[in-house]
Amino acid sequence: MTRAASAKHLSVRVALWRLGIRQSLKGALVVGVLVGFMAVVQGLAFGSTYPDEKSRQAFATTMESAPALGILYGETKNLASSAGYMVYRTVPIMALVVSVWALLTTTKLLRGQEEDGRWEVVAAGSTTPRQASMLTLLGFTTSFFTAFLVAALILILAGSFPELSTQPSTSIFIAAAIFLPGLLFAAAGVLTSQLAITRRRAAMYVLVPLLTFFGLRSIANTIPDWYWLKNVSPFGWSDMINPVLDPMPVWLLPALLLSPLLTGAGIYLIGKRDYGAGFIAEATKAASRLFLLRSALGLGLRQNLSLYVGWSVATLAISVLVASIMGIAAEAVAESPNLGAFIGQLGGSTNDLKIAFLGAGMVFVTIALLIMATASMSSIRKDEAKNYLDTLLAQPVRRSHWLAGRLFHILVATAIISMACVLSTWAIAGAQGITLNLWTMMQIGIALMGTVIFLLGFGVLLFGIAPRFAVIGMYSLIAWSFVIDILGSVITLHEIIVKSSLFHYVPVNAAKTPDWGIFILLVLFGIALAGVGIAAFSKRDIVTE
Amino acid sequence: MTAIIETKGLTKRYGNAAALDGLDLTVRKGEVLGYLGPNGAGKTTTIRLLLGLIKPSDGQALLFGEPASADPAGLHKKIAYVPGETSYWPTMTGAETLRFLANIHGSVDHEYEQELIKKFGFDPDKKVRNYSKGNRQKIALIAALASRAELLIFDEPTSGLDPVMAKVFRDEVRAAKQNGQTIFLSSHILEEVEELCDRVAVLRLGRLVEIGTLDELRHLSALTVEASFKATPPDISHVKHVSNIEIRGNRLRCNVNGPISDLLSTLAKAQPVSLLSRKPSLEELFLALYDEDKK
Numbered sequence: 001m002t003r004a005a006s007a008k009h010l011s012v013r014v015a016l017w018r019l020g021i022r023q024s025l026k027g028a029l030v031v032g033v034l035v036g037f038m039a040v041v042q043g044l045a046f047g048s049t050y051p052d053e054k055s056r057q058a059f060a061t062t063m064e065s066a067p068a069l070g071i072l073y074g075e076t077k078n079l080a081s082s083a084g085y086m087v088y089r090t091v092p093i094m095a096l097v098v099s100v101w102a103l104l105t106t107t108k109l110l111r112g113q114e115e116d117g118r119w120e121v122v123a124a125g126s127t128t129p130r131q132a133s134m135l136t137l138l139g140f141t142t143s144f145f146t147a148f149l150v151a152a153l154i155l156i157l158a159g160s161f162p163e164l165s166t167q168p169s170t171s172i173f174i175a176a177a178i179f180l181p182g183l184l185f186a187a188a189g190v191l192t193s194q195l196a197i198t199r200r201r202a203a204m205y206v207l208v209p210l211l212t213f214f215g216l217r218s219i220a221n222t223i224p225d226w227y228w229l230k231n232v233s234p235f236g237w238s239d240m241i242n243p244v245l246d247p248m249p250v251w252l253l254p255a256l257l258l259s260p261l262l263t264g265a266g267i268y269l270i271g272k273r274d275y276g277a278g279f280i281a282e283a284t285k286a287a288s289r290l291f292l293l294r295s296a297l298g299l300g301l302r303q304n305l306s307l308y309v310g311w312s313v314a315t316l317a318i319s320v321l322v323a324s325i326m327g328i329a330a331e332a333v334a335e336s337p338n339l340g341a342f343i344g345q346l347g348g349s350t351n352d353l354k355i356a357f358l359g360a361g362m363v364f365v366t367i368a369l370l371i372m373a374t375a376s377m378s379s380i381r382k383d384e385a386k387n388y389l390d391t392l393l394a395q396p397v398r399r400s401h402w403l404a405g406r407l408f409h410i411l412v413a414t415a416i417i418s419m420a421c422v423l424s425t426w427a428i429a430g431a432q433g434i435t436l437n438l439w440t441m442m443q444i445g446i447a448l449m450g451t452v453i454f455l456l457g458f459g460v461l462l463f464g465i466a467p468r469f470a471v472i473g474m475y476s477l478i479a480w481s482f483v484i485d486i487l488g489s490v491i492t493l494h495e496i497i498v499k500s501s502l503f504h505y506v507p508v509n510a511a512k513t514p515d516w517g518i519f520i521l522l523v524l525f526g527i528a529l530a531g532v533g534i535a536a537f538s539k540r541d542i543v544t545e
Numbered sequence: 546m547t548a549i550i551e552t553k554g555l556t557k558r559y560g561n562a563a564a565l566d567g568l569d570l571t572v573r574k575g576e577v578l579g580y581l582g583p584n585g586a587g588k589t590t591t592i593r594l595l596l597g598l599i600k601p602s603d604g605q606a607l608l609f610g611e612p613a614s615a616d617p618a619g620l621h622k623k624i625a626y627v628p629g630e631t632s633y634w635p636t637m638t639g640a641e642t643l644r645f646l647a648n649i650h651g652s653v654d655h656e657y658e659q660e661l662i663k664k665f666g667f668d669p670d671k672k673v674r675n676y677s678k679g680n681r682q683k684i685a686l687i688a689a690l691a692s693r694a695e696l697l698i699f700d701e702p703t704s705g706l707d708p709v710m711a712k713v714f715r716d717e718v719r720a721a722k723q724n725g726q727t728i729f730l731s732s733h734i735l736e737e738v739e740e741l742c743d744r745v746a747v748l749r750l751g752r753l754v755e756i757g758t759l760d761e762l763r764h765l766s767a768l769t770v771e772a773s774f775k776a777t778p779p780d781i782s783h784v785k786h787v788s789n790i791e792i793r794g795n796r797l798r799c800n801v802n803g804p805i806s807d808l809l810s811t812l813a814k815a816q817p818v819s820l821l822s823r824k825p826s827l828e829e830l831f832l833a834l835y836d837e838d839k840k
Contacts, residue, residue, distance in 0.1 A: 115674075197674075198635075198674075284671050284672065284675040285638075285668075285670045285671055285672075286638050286670065286671075286672055287670075288638055288640040288641050288644070288669075288670075289641065290641065290644055293641060293644055293645040293648060294648050295648065295649060296649055299634070299645060303634065303636075386632060387628075387630070387632030388632050388633075388634065390593075390598055390628065390632060391628075391631070391632050391633065392649070393596070393597070393598055393617070394596050394598070394621065394624075394626040394628075395621055395646065395649045395650050396618045396619065396621040396622045396649065396650065396651060397618055397621075397649060398617075398618040399617075401618075539600065540600070541598070541599040541600055542593075542598045542599065
């Protein structure tokens with residue numbers, strides 16, 4: 001090979017590697033900072049709530065007797081230190097977040113680009129599909145490790161605080177426990193991107209087992225006899241690394257061994273298929289199904305049905321989960337006045353811990369509803385960005401009617417889910433002998449919609465004036481609210497800052513009639529913002545990608 | 546004759562750059578107007594303004610005598626549009642897409658739709674994601690033509706179609722014209738425009754530089770003269786009204802804008818073997834205008 005040819009090949013490789021980095025680094029940095037920040041805040045929250053050894057031991061003893069509290073978080077063991085609590089609160093949830101991000105990114109890079117036709121240009125260049133994919137993956141891997149390093153660095157730096165006082169090696173272990181499942185699910189995404197013909201399916205093929213594995217881990221944490229289930233779940237391996245008291249690096253191995261295997265299988269298959277094809281065959285022809293095709297709004301509903309159904313199932317599952325452990329959890333926590341006070345503050349009831357647990361659950365349900373509303377708004381923006389809206393608006397379709405109609409769908413879907421959550425909670429509580437007032441619960445179901453309507457109004461306003469920022473603006477508001485909510489449990493914040501959080505307005509107390517004044521204000525603000533947004537949308541240019 | 550499209554000083558600016566600059570244009574009822582221009586001239590911007598997808602920075606567009614941005618949805622009942630790059634929902638089949646477009650447009654000639662499906666050789670049972678670009682384009686063409694809308698707006702309608710299908714399209718446009726439909730055809734395929742259009746408008750850098758029938762445009766532009774000689778062709782660079790001189794071996798080609806007598810006397814002295822003079826094709830007209838742009 002001549003020097004010139006060699007240099008040319010090197011530049012192609014570097015270009016593809018950089019392309020992979022460019023398309024994943026921004027997300028990686030956000031994930032890295034988020035993981036580090038959440039872990040540190042949880043650790044500091046513990047230090048502030050339990051300042052002395054005695055209260056920490058009391059808390060740890062209480063938590064150990066209540067394994068049910070590990071259903072969403074980590075094992076309820078080794079919780080007498082800030083680092084232990086940090087692991088308990090952060091590792092499983094953040095491992096879930098990292099895993100979802102990782103699988104969405106690899107499926108986007110390897111199938112999404114191909115689906116959109118962008119990969120054809122790359123594959124037609126002086127490279128092969130296999131080499132191009134490998135180099136793009138190398139770029140993703142670089143971003144992934146950057147995220148890991150960012151998180152680890154934040155943890156190491158925070159570990160020097162006296163409130164946390166963790167060794168650098170412990171911080172690295174914590175970061176590893178959080179990122180390791182992500183590596184595995186990213187690799188699974190590489191494989192399913194070769195199997196499925198669309199990115200959506202490729203992601204679903206990983207997302208379903210991912211949630212199943214998380215569920216298995218939760219069951220293992222809750223039922224001692226089924227502890228062995230942890231051995232078959234990547235999230236279980238993550239728990240068992242046990243970075244604080246007794247690190248078990250051996251549990252790093254399954255993910256470290258399986259990830260290259262899955263990636264290798266995916267890369268092998270890349271060279272064995274046609275461009276645009278997948279190994280799981282899809283019928284190219286289909287019988288016509290004409291339901292919901294009578295109007296532009298009908299189509300909007302049809303295109304988003306799977307999104308609504310998916311979010312309904314997920315939100316309902318959270319609600320059912322929280323309601324199911326409410327009784328056991330409250331009994332366990334009752335023995336610890338400090339923890340009781342903490343849960344009481346979070347759940348909006350200091351008198352009744354069961355109600356407080358439900359209240360904390362309501363916050364999770366609200367988060368799910370808000371994310372669903374944002375995901376639906378993202379679908380509206382996608383219609384515009386991908387030119388589908390051009391197709392619609394070239395027909396006799398009114399902009400304002402179309403947008404208002406799509407918003408109506410989102411509101412109805414979230415309202416139904418909200419009501420289903422409170423009713424299921426009421427029923428499950430009743431089955432445990434906990435009497436809740438049905439009418440009050442229904443009112444809470446309605447009142448939860450106040451924050452959703454406000455957030456949607458905010459999103460529509462952004463969509464009307466700066467469409468590219470609508471979704472990121474909504475996610476930012478949710479993230480801001482979440483951060484304020486967490487910080488608020490650690491330090492005393494100014495009232496204005498506290499009130500800027502959406503969660504400040506969530507009616508969390510299941511035994512108390514919601515504050516309808518706040519609800520009406522939220523709804524009025526939401527409607528006003530949406531009104532301005534719809535008016536601006538009617539007058540602005542359609543902005544495509 | 547009634548104006549179906551009328552623009553007055555229609556302007557679209559993005560920051561300081563004008564994508565369309567003071568367009569004055571009228572398309573009369575029943576006419577086929579060819580809309581030409583190099584890439585970035587402002588053709589698609591004009592169409593998006595007419596459809597109300599983007600808002601004018603200045604001036605106005607009237608469709609059927611009403612402002613295009615006042616009640617776009619109402620006006621679109623009388624319009625069918627075929628974009629150059631179609632965007633249909635990948636999970637829907639061709640049949641579902643056609644039914645949906647017919648439903649929301651509100652008017653469709655089902656018999657004609659079936660006829661078009663056969664003429665275009667379109668298989669409506671596949672999912673949109675599995676269609677080639679040409680087949681996706683057929684969905685847009687079938688939906689637009691079958692709507693029998695009063696105004697058909699085509700933006701590069703045959704991009705992706707093979708020559709046989711492009712001919713089907715031209716036949717159907719001629720049929721639409723005979724039905725009295727008005728057609729606004731933006732195209733890069735000059736043969737198509739030359740064959741179908743009553744008038745041609747040429748856009749350059751956002752400005753309308755020429756509009757008229759092909760004959761009118763030919764009068765405005767150069768005559769093409771081709772001559773061959775036994776020896777090297779004579780030097781005609783000093784001859785008045787002559788431009789675009791091309792010499793290849795013993796052959797000479799040039800354009801003449803104005804009286805041809807000076808050129809003829811110069812050529813006659815060199816004793817040409819053959820001499821041909823003809824009107825410029827649309828392509829030559831277009832390239833001449835485009836060359837001016839490059840200058």
